[in-house]
Amino acid sequence: xxxxxxxxxxxxxxxxxxxxxxxxxxxxxxxxxxxxxxxxxxxxxxxxxxxxxxxxxxxxxxxxxxxxxxxxxxxxxxxxxxxxxxxxxxxxxxxxxxxxxxxxxxxxxxxxx
Amino acid sequence: xxxxxxxxxxxxxxxxxxxxxxxxxxxxxxxxxxxxxxxxxxxxxxxxxxxxxxxxxxxxxxxxxxxxxxxxxxxxxxxxxxxxxxxxxxxxxxxxxxxxxxxxxxxxxxxxx
Numbered sequence: 001x002x003x004x005x006x007x008x009x010x011x012x013x014x015x016x017x018x019x020x021x022x023x024x025x026x027x028x029x030x031x032x033x034x035x036x037x038x039x040x041x042x043x044x045x046x047x048x049x050x051x052x053x054x055x056x057x058x059x060x061x062x063x064x065x066x067x068x069x070x071x072x073x074x075x076x077x078x079x080x081x082x083x084x085x086x087x088x089x090x091x092x093x094x095x096x097x098x099x100x101x102x103x104x105x106x107x108x109x110x111x112x113x
Numbered sequence: 114x115x116x117x118x119x120x121x122x123x124x125x126x127x128x129x130x131x132x133x134x135x136x137x138x139x140x141x142x143x144x145x146x147x148x149x150x151x152x153x154x155x156x157x158x159x160x161x162x163x164x165x166x167x168x169x170x171x172x173x174x175x176x177x178x179x180x181x182x183x184x185x186x187x188x189x190x191x192x193x194x195x196x197x198x199x200x201x202x203x204x205x206x207x208x209x210x211x212x213x214x215x216x217x218x219x220x221x222x223x224x225x226x
Contacts, residue, residue, distance in 0.1 A: 033213075040218060041218060042119075042202055042216040042217055043157070048213065058213065059114070090157070097212065099212070100145040100162070100212055101159060101162065102147075102214060104157050105156060
């Protein structure tokens with residue numbers, strides 16, 4: 001029972017490169033979220049999903065795309081990375097609409113040079 | 114949308130003293146208020162939460178109070194220990210629309226020997 005996992009743990013990109021971050025969960029949770037964490041700014045919601053096949057924008061969605069083709073996976077894509085996207089990215093999951101507690105993954109540290 | 118403000122940004126206390134962190138929120142419909150602890154390089158971990166139908170909740174040395182009229186809530190840590198040193202985040206959420214969490218900007222708590 002791994003809970004929430006994120007791949008990769010670290011990544012360095014050059015400006016303009018693309019990449020995909022993977023969040024996987026084995027808790028059968030319906031809801032999944034992607035956050036970014038920057039110094040002094042807390043966690044900000046990028047995109048979220050309330051179930052397989054659904055996605056919605058959060059507070060800071062520009063420059064990112066997401067997909068939830070399978071219930072257990074939530075992918076975050078950067079099509080053309082920019083230095084402003086240097087951050088720590090956290091995935092979180094929640095059981096369903098009647099729940100509130102979110103469970104966080106270990107994070108991915110991304111540096112864009 | 115919801116706006117959560119958190120104070121202070123840094124807090125230094127002597128071991129054994131109490132620590133208090135305060136948050137205010139803007140959306141009167143918010144009904145769930147969690148507190149997360151994040152150690153350096155780790156994921157946020159839920160330490161306590163409170164629903165809007167409760168004014169106070171306590172778990173050993175940690176307590177949270179909620180004032181719905183004033184739209185503020187606070188985290189109280191008594192008999193602080195060095196292992197309490199971490200960054201603490203408050204958040205607010207309401208039902209619907211993905212039960213999204215809006216986070217405060219965090220408080221760096223340092224417990225000195």
